[in-house]
Amino acid sequence: MYQTLTTQLDNNILIVTINRPEKMNALNQQMMGELGLVIDEIYRNKDIKAAVLTGSGEKAFVAGADISEFLTLSPKQGEELAKSGHVVFQRIECSPKPIIAAVNGFALGGGCELAMACHFRIASENAKFGQPEVNLGLIPGYGGTQRLTQLIGKGKATELMMTGDMLSAAEAQAWGLVNHVVKLEELLPKAIAILQKIQTKAPLAIARVVKCVNAALDKDVDGWETEIREFAACFATKDLQEGAEAFIQKRQANFKGE
Structure with missing residues (x-):
């Protein structure tokens, strides 16, 4: 179905793998379109309860945008490109179902912006984060100036975007950009374990957490x-009734999202 992505649904968790290894999984317009389609599927498909975004191979989550596409763009086309990216990434950010980034390697430029649009991030030890757009005479255009500032603060975000420097996984964790750093082979298992725990909670409440945090x-x-x-x-949900009764009865709640 997709040419730049692969998907695998297992135990109600959709693993979305960005699959352009020959280009270090760089974002292009085709991939952005396919990301939009897969996000629509996450919203629509009741069998999908959560999702993980990751990159193929061991070197890159998404190593940036496909710069060759930028060479002929007019300012108007640049505006349209940014707007389309904002729409897709805001759909990720506002998803009522958890979407987390499992960052394996470079997450630069649009890749860092994609990871930041997810509800939170887990990184492998070899991960690198950055917004190096100033090296190209650009600035982040898919929400990076806003989300990076929100996540790590004005001073650190400004320095990172002005210098184009990269953060190691350990630095990204210390700065609040990622929640966990694990060995590469533990990356997907860690992401899945967290989502499995979240799946035991009330799904309507999870969706409301997303809405309130945003x-x-x-x-x-x-x-x-x-x-x-x-x-x-x-208080209008059956899930609250179930949760309260389960707590009183000292049993595991069986939430149905109702």
Whole structure:
């Protein structure tokens, strides 16, 4: 179905692998279109409860954008390119189902932006993160200036984007960009283990966590009011009834997303 991605659904977790190893999995317009399609599938398919984004091979998650596509773009075409990227990455960020990045190697430019759009990130020890667009006379265009600032703070984000420097996995963890750093062979098992734990929780509550966390960073939304509203909405769900009864009865809850 896809030419730049592979997908595998196992135990309700969709593993999406970016598959352009000959180009270090660099983002191009075809891949962005296919990412949009697979995100639509995650939203729509009830058999998919969560997803992992990773890259093929051991060297790169996504080593940036395919620069050859930039050479003939006009400012208007550049605007359209950025807008299309924002749409796809915002769909990832706002997914009611958990989507996490398992970063294996280089996550640079658009690759770093893709990883940051996910709900959180796990990195292999050989991972490298950066926004080196200034080396090309560019700036990040898929939300990187905003998400990097939100994740690591204004001063560190500004330095990283101005210098084009890369962060090691350990530095990225220390700066708050990634949650966990593991050996390469443990990367996918770690991601899957976390998602399996999340799958035991109430899916409607998980979706509301995503909505409220995103609201905290959206200047156009009152995050406090969003929390109150979403908290109240939980009381209309069967999942809350099940969760409360399971807690009182000292048993494992069986949530159905209702």
